[in-house]
Amino acid sequence: MMGPFDAIRPYNDQEVPAVLARLCSDPELLAMLTRYRFPQLTSLFGWMLKPLIGYRLRRELKPIDSVAALQEKIEPYVERAIRRATDGISYSGLERLQAGKSYLFMANHRDIVMDPAFVNYAVYHAGLPTPRIAIGDNLLQRPFVSDLMRLNKSFIVHRSISGRREKLAAFQLLSAYINHSIREEGESIWIAQAEGRAKDGDDRTDSAILKMFHMARKDEPFAEVIGGLGLVPVSISYEYDPCDQAKARELYTRATTGSYTKAPGEDDASIALGITGYKGRVHIAFGEQVDAQWEDAKQVAQEMDRRILGGYRLFPVNYLAYAVWEGREAELNVPEARQLFGVEELAKAEAEWQRRLHSCPVEQRPYLILQYANPVRNQYRIKAELPL
Structure with a gap:
């Protein structure tokens, strides 16, 4: 039976084996892995290498039957990526997080994949359940990418909808899902403070996102809803941004021409560079939970800005x-x-x-x-x- 959130929610444990089996035979994913693993040989021997990659993938993933088991399998790869691309990662404020309590982590946004990955890494190593991650559908153009993200506790934010009524319905569903996840299922959420990365380094909270949290509980006072979601500001600080040159080029183009059109595959390139590029030191600061004293979204946005910017290293x-x-x-x-x-x-x-x-x-x-x-x-x- 279809549930109300099936179109956007992460995959559950029962779905993991079938989705992994689908991924192991996905031609696009196998082609990408073959290019990554054997860049010199792909053009001549790709037809032979792809089945071998698929076989090895099936063997590696066969024992995995839950989301937790998959995250445990992924963790050493995340550890390796952090070790190779940073001069170390530090945390502050983790002691504020309580076991058995769910939170709404709202963070500044500089990198597509690594922002939530670093928060996940911190929470995982603190012995707490990792949060579910909000990800825009603009990054899920290919089915295998959507499958991979939803296996790793990501849920979909529909950003590419254009009609006003459709947008409203999408926000209503998103609001209901976030509230349901935190209040009913006890599962934490990670979401960026604004749509898209802060390419100019000016991290600001979009009050529309805060209003969205309230949409599914309009009959309750705004302050109570926010106070009951366990809203925690998170400041993510990179010493160096691997994508800084690309961001400078985009900002310059916008300033001189009035617009910027992404080239095909640009998001994929940003994701790859964000993961593998040198970041120097990284610091993740978990701020104090926002309480129920704020009357409207604008006030909460100002307070979130004060805490996120103040916690930036x-x-x-x-x-x-x-x-x-x-x-x-x-x-x-x-x-x-x-x-x-x-x-x-x-x-x-x-x-x-x-x-x-x-x-x-x-x-x-x-x-x-x-x-x-x-x-x-x-x-x-x-x-x-x-x-x-």
């Missing part, structure tokens, strides 16, 4: 970028990087920052600088109790 590169940013504000009294960081740490950061600047076309550099400088401006405005 600033690295030497952020101060180096701020020092050369045309938009810096004298009244904020931002210290120089040399006043805050040791000689060795600063020298390493300066070398990496100069490398990134020189790799960026001159006309696009202001947009590269902006990405790293904005978090400094925002955090010091909070410290000075100035409006954001």
Whole structure:
């Protein structure tokens, strides 16, 4: 029997074996894995290698019969990706999370895959159940991608709907599902604070998302609904963004032409670079849960901004970028990087920052600088109790 959330929910344990069997014979997935594993041989021997990859995949995945077992299988690969692409990951605020309680984690959004992956990794290693992940349908164009994401506790946010009535119905369903997951099933949720990545480094909460949480419980006061969802602000800080050059190019194109059209496969390239590209140090800060004192979505959005921006970890590169940013504000009294960081740490950061600047076309550099400088401006405005 069809359930009300079947079109968007993650797969459950009973569905895992059938979905894995489907993936093991999916020609697109096998072709992608063959190209990744044997890049030099694919064009000549792809016809022979694909069945072998499929066979090995079936053998590897045969014992897996639940979502938890799949996540346990994936964990070493995530660990390896983190080890290869970062200089270490740190956390703060995990001690605030209680076992047996479900939360609505709302985070700033810089990377398509790694943002929720890092939050998952933190929660998993704290011995708590991983959250279900909100993912836009624009990233699920191919069936095997949708299957992979829904196996890993992702649920679908329909963003590509155009009609007003259809959009409203989609938001209503999403609201009902999030409330049902947290309140009835005791399953936590991860969602980005706004649709799309903050490509300019200016992390802001979209109040429309907060209003959406309330849609399915309109007969209850807004403050009570938000207070009952266990809303936790999460600040995700990357020392370096692997996609910063691509973001600078997009921002420059938008500023000079008024629009930007993604090239075919651009999202796939961003996902791959976001996973494998060098990030330096990464810090995940879990903030204090938002209580029931806020009367409307705008107030909650402002409070979320204050907490997410305040919890962002600033690295030497952020101060180096701020020092050369045309938009810096004298009244904020931002210290120089040399006043805050040791000689060795600063020298390493300066070398990496100069490398990134020189790799960026001159006309696009202001947009590269902006990405790293904005978090400094925002955090010091909070410290000075100035409006954001």
